[in-house]
Amino acid sequence: MTIKRRTIIHDGPGGPFESMLAFDDAADGPRPGILLIPNVLGQKEWDNQKAEALAALGYVALATDIYGQGKRSTAESENPAQYMQALNADRGLLRDRLHASLATLKAQDEVEAARTAAIGFCFGGKCVIDMVRSGADILGAVSFHGLFDAPDYPIVTPVKARLLICHGWDDPIAQPDAAVGVAKELSDAGVDWQMHAYGHAGHGFTHKGTGPARPGFGYDEKADRRSWQAMQNFFAEIFDGRA
Numbered sequence: 001m002t003i004k005r006r007t008i009i010h011d012g013p014g015g016p017f018e019s020m021l022a023f024d025d026a027a028d029g030p031r032p033g034i035l036l037i038p039n040v041l042g043q044k045e046w047d048n049q050k051a052e053a054l055a056a057l058g059y060v061a062l063a064t065d066i067y068g069q070g071k072r073s074t075a076e077s078e079n080p081a082q083y084m085q086a087l088n089a090d091r092g093l094l095r096d097r098l099h100a101s102l103a104t105l106k107a108q109d110e111v112e113a114a115r116t117a118a119i120g121f122c123f124g125g126k127c128v129i130d131m132v133r134s135g136a137d138i139l140g141a142v143s144f145h146g147l148f149d150a151p152d153y154p155i156v157t158p159v160k161a162r163l164l165i166c167h168g169w170d171d172p173i174a175q176p177d178a179a180v181g182v183a184k185e186l187s188d189a190g191v192d193w194q195m196h197a198y199g200h201a202g203h204g205f206t207h208k209g210t211g212p213a214r215p216g217f218g219y220d221e222k223a224d225r226r227s228w229q230a231m232q233n234f235f236a237e238i239f240d241g242r243a
Contacts, residue, residue, distance in 0.1 A: 012100030037124030170200035
């Protein structure tokens, strides 16, 4: 196994964008592709490493940029959420950028275009739910500690993509009533969905190295480990074509 990275500059609404593809250079033939959507800070090394972890599982992963080339934030930025806020204010533009990123993933020689999925963290978790809502051509999506507010466009039905939501039950920005609300929305639309809720875990539970600076936020080892395993089980199901 030889995990390699390839930087990809690609077009899209408001582009260009700069993303990173991770793949096993020793593998033969196209493999299922995973679109990885970052959190509020945008594409960064943490996402690249997650993409490599997906490549080690036998997938080809694109840690995608949906903000634009050179548009990145850090926790120390004056307004770390500035790029996210702009897309939250225009969910149609966000949808179009997500679909453009998916097209970039599907166009890679290493990827089996008919077998793709998406995962996302925090803001990226909301993005993958939006991909399901907007009829993106994926088999499934996994949201890690994502947000649940609905966009200003209706769900495209019938919904073919399956959805796994991995949720920290103590998340103060996605509280239980919001979890129940998105469950009703998805059920009403006929989505094949499931939600794994992790007790005593909050927002950002996958982000190792972040402590509980405030209640309801920070890394949780059990939720991180259990949700990653749940993702693997989900992918085995959707890519093997099991019901």
